[in-house]
Amino acid sequence: MKDLDSAGLDCLAALADEGSFERAAKVLSITQSAVSQRLRSLEAQVGQPLVVRSRPLRLTESGKLLLRYARQLQALRADVMRELGAGLAPHERLAIAVNADSLATWVLPALNDIVQRGLSEGFGLELVVDDQDFTHDRLRQGEVLGCVSTVRQALRGCVVRALGVMRYVAVASPDFVAQHLPQGLTVANFAQTPFLVFNRKDDTQSLWVSKALGLRAPRLRERFVPSSEAYARAVCMGWGVGVAPELQLRPLLASGELVPLRPDVSVDVALYWHQWKLVGELETAPVRAALLDELGQALARGARQALVMPS
Incomplete structure (x- = not known):
């Protein structure tokens, strides 16, 4: 995995987000030809097709697996850039999935401090909305790095914490x-x-x-x-x-x-917070995705104040 082309992984993530080569090229500020070339190079590396070229395009199962990896690398990179005081690329953001009722009630107040701080730090946040029974599927497929879900069991490679009722x-x-x-x-x-x-x-x-x-x-x-x-x-x-x-x-x-x-x-x-356990390396030094951890902690604090705590 260390040898996978990071530019190709960024293209894969942009294609998953935007649903077309044209829009992916715009957010990455490169040509459509460059997007296609980087994707072909990544597909050659893994020896499998990663994208079904339909309208809108969709990822293969192998593509979804690599999308999870791409999201995790982006999150780790974002944390390193924050530590260095450098800005992020405009298209880079951290995506989490929440249910609509939580979004309409307690999630925004819970995340407000982090988002306000992020205005100066430059990190992007995307809230993906789905039914609370289905947000977990978005985590599994690599669309998001964390989710609020009714599912109690953690995916392999993830951590889970109870939020409340x-x-x-x-x-x-x-x-x-x-x-x-x-x-x-x-x-x-x-x-x-x-x-x-x-x-x-x-x-x-x-x-x-x-x-x-x-x-x-x-x-x-x-x-x-x-x-x-x-x-x-x-x-x-x-x-x-x-x-x-x-x-x-x-x-x-x-x-x-x-x-x-x-x-x-x-x-x-009952609602639960799930997130990937992201640990990488930067010149042999371990790096954690601190921002994702902060989001999880903020949601847990907000939930304690707003939700019913199980007896």
Whole structure:
């Protein structure tokens, strides 16, 4: 691995990020021909194709494996440049995956100090958003170096730490309840009641209904709103029942804009931080990816302040 061409690995990462040779060439400030040449050289080194030249292009399994390595080298290089007081290339950034509900509530405050400091240090940060059950796949495929996930087991070569529990509760607007649920949500009326769902990966509403009504695999009347902020707004507007983080809904419940349905029932989602263990060498001296460690520590502190701590 030490002999792999770093320029070729940078090209592979840029291709994965940008999805085309043209855009990869722009972010790297080289020609498309140079991108193709460096990729071919890297493919010749490993003896396997790394990119499927489609639109958008995609990485082969070997390409995903090398992408993880490329991301790790970039993170180590970024830390060395920080220590030297040198600036980073504009395209270099550290990518982590988080779920939308965490992003809408506690993640930004948790990372604020690091990001504010990074304005002067020049490091780039990319927050990749996916469902909390799927952020782990992005880590496995090399798209990111860390993730907030519901997965408890660490990948080989990764470390994991428990963050806390995000508690989901069911709510609706007072007008919606008065008009559609005057007797509350029951086995008799839930199938006709619209539920707001974040996206097709989201099963929180079904889990809550199963728990509240003692039903197995309930089929819901769904309305999809794929934004945490818009989701809460749609519930306030009376589009249907929402099942969302209590942390996000707290001010809306306090103001009376929303009312709880079955406050004794909640869905608790345990969250974990995963990151690659990055250790490299610079002229025989060990180098750790300190910035990635700092991000993990900041997220853990933020989670302790915002999430429910498991008993």
